[in-house]
Amino acid sequence: MDGGHLNGSVQTNGGSGQLSDLSEGEAGDVLAPPAPDEGNATHLERRVGLFSGVALIVGTMIGSGIFVSPKGVLERTGSVGMCLVVWMGCGVLSTLGALAYAELGTVIPSSGAEYVYLLVGLGNLPAFVFSWVCSFVLKPSMLAIICLSFAEYLVEAFVEECEPPAQVVTLVGVLTIGGITFINCFSVTLATKVQNVFTAAKLIAIAIIVVGGMYSLAEGNTQYLRQGFEHTTSSVSDVATAFYSGLWAYDGWNNLNYVTEEIKNPSRNLPLAIIIGLPLVTACYxxxxxxxxxVMSPIELLQSDAVAVTFGNRILGVMAWLMPLAVTMSTFGAANGTCFTSGRLCYAAARQGHLVDILSYVHVRRLTPSPALIFNAIIAIAMIVAGDIGSLIDFFSFTVWIFYGMAMAALIVMRRTKPDAPRPYKVPIVIPWLVLFMSIYLVVGPIIDAPQIEYLYALGFVLAGPLVYIPFVHYKWTPAFVGKTTLFFQKLLEVVPTSYDD
Known part of the structure; x- marks a missing residue:
């Protein structure tokens, strides 16, 4: 790569920084990612193997939730038996969704997950709305929430007998986002190694909890489990929101699809990583x-703000400090995996002209999508500093399952519109239909039974997408300063498009 291409002679996806609309035929072309000439164009390399793929799935799914507050499912279901049924149901639903995504990821071997699936299956507007909502709300808010959880546990370890100072927690959260973003911008290999190490650490922590629990059961402490289905709720809304709580803990099952172009032998390793990772997480939960x-009664579990810490204090004795350490390491690993995948969504959407071109560029030497990673980090930091991200959790699952359902619809449509496309892995058609129906239930059920203002906010932001799409993408209106801004950041960040003309 010669340095001359940083001086303004780069050919971008949509011209000089503009957003460009795609025809139906062009949208179909993303069935395969761009294939640059070897040694000529800068592009993302395949550096994620099977073990790293499993670690990415497990590492992003298992965050702080299972250690800190699994009480949400128990509180909303009302009984021990129904609580375990919901946890199992969430695992089964996530696994079925991931299996459908395995087919989507092998028939469309491009990074971006839902974005490229909606683009090929349903067209430009649904794909743009997804990238709009995820790039500006869902992905940054997830990173912000996880990093704040990490900061709270880290600061709490150095504060005795008082609440950790809010300003210090905020500062640590911001620094955590900055540090993780640097790791991911510096090297894909380093980011995957960090993910592998922290995934192993959290599995060890889970093993400690499971062994301790089995020891307690062996001593005859089964009285709480014998309560079964007593006091189970009869509310449709309560069951749906219990699934929301469980699915928040399971979220991340689709993250490997965001980095399809960086997976070694994706037609084999993508489905295999899903088949290994999802049942493993379900069993762990x-x-x-x-x-x-x-070890604890349902009442004690509901009253605990950090269940794993309470568990450790009860059963680990002088080794109880392992639990806060485990939560901290697990949360950091989840934040790293979230950062790794979030940047690929912006990268994929910008490459197709649905976001500004600079977000589709990669570093000339490190081959990482650093502009997209930095963009995601800036929004996450703004959310942390603003201090008003708590309500985002309430409608996160509501919003994201709209798009999961749309991805299932895209798979069903492509079975008809692209019947001859190569499918190294193919799921029974009943699976996407089942996940689609469940997504409709998870979206519509709470609205009918117990409407909340958060659902209106979420739908409002989704519906705002077309208002942005029409002038900036469909009619290709580009402010005059965009081209100069793109060139400035291109030079500053030392990035180039993933394909260009010599």
Whole structure:
């Protein structure tokens, strides 16, 4: 790569920084990613193997939730038995969704997950709305929430007998986002190694909880589990929101699809990583919840703000400090995995002209999508500093399952519109239909039974997408300063497009 291309002679996706609309035929072309000439164009390399793929799935799914507050499912279901059923149901639903995504990821071997699936299956507007909502709200808010959880546990370890100072927690959260973003901008290999190490650490922590719980059960402490389905709720809304709580803990099952172009042998390793990772997480969550109930009563579990810490204090004695350490390491690993995948969404959307071109550029030497990663970090930091991200959790699952359902619809449509497309992995058609119906239930059920203002906010932001799409993408209106701004950041960040003309 010669330095001359940083001086303004780069050919961008949509011209000089403009957003460009795609025809139906062009949208179909993303069935395969761009294939640059070897040694000529800068592009993302395939550096994610099977083990790293499993670590990415497990590492992003298992964050702080299972260690801190699994009480949400128990509180909304009302009984121990129904709580475990919901945890199992969330695992099954996530696995079915991930299996459908495995087909989507092998038939469309491009990074971006839902974005490219909606683009090919349903067209430009649905894909743009997804990238709009996820790039500006869902992905940054997830990173912000996880990093704040990490900061709270880290600061709490150095503060005795008082609440950790809010300003210090905010500062640590901001620094955490900055540090993780630097790791991911510096090297894909380093980011995957960090993910592998922290995933191993959190699995060790889960093993400690499970062994402790099984030991307690062996001593005859089964009285809380024997309560079964007593006091189970009869509310449709309560069951749906219980699924929301569980699915928040399971979220991340689709993250490997965001980096399809960086997976070694994706037609084999993508489905295999999903088949290994999802059942592993489901088993971990069930065993951890059973272990908690072997040591604590349902009332004690509901009253605890950090269930794993309470568990450790009860059963680990002088080694109780392992639990806060485990939560901190688990949360950091989840934040790293979230950062790794979030940047690829912006990268994929910008490459197709649905976001500004600079977000589709990669570093000339490190081959990382650093502009997209930095963009995601800036929004996450703004959310932390603003201090008003708590309500985002309430409608996160509501919003994201709209798009999961649309991805299932895209798969169903592509079975008809692209019947001859190569499908190295193919799921029974009943699976996407089942996940689609469940997504409709999860979206419509709470609105009918117990409407909340957060749902209106979420729908409002989704519906705002077309208002942005029409002038900036469909009619290709570009402010005059965009081209100069793109060139400035291109030089500043030392980035180039993933394909260009010599």
């Amino acid at each position: 069930l065993l951890v919840n059973i272990s908690y109930l072997a």
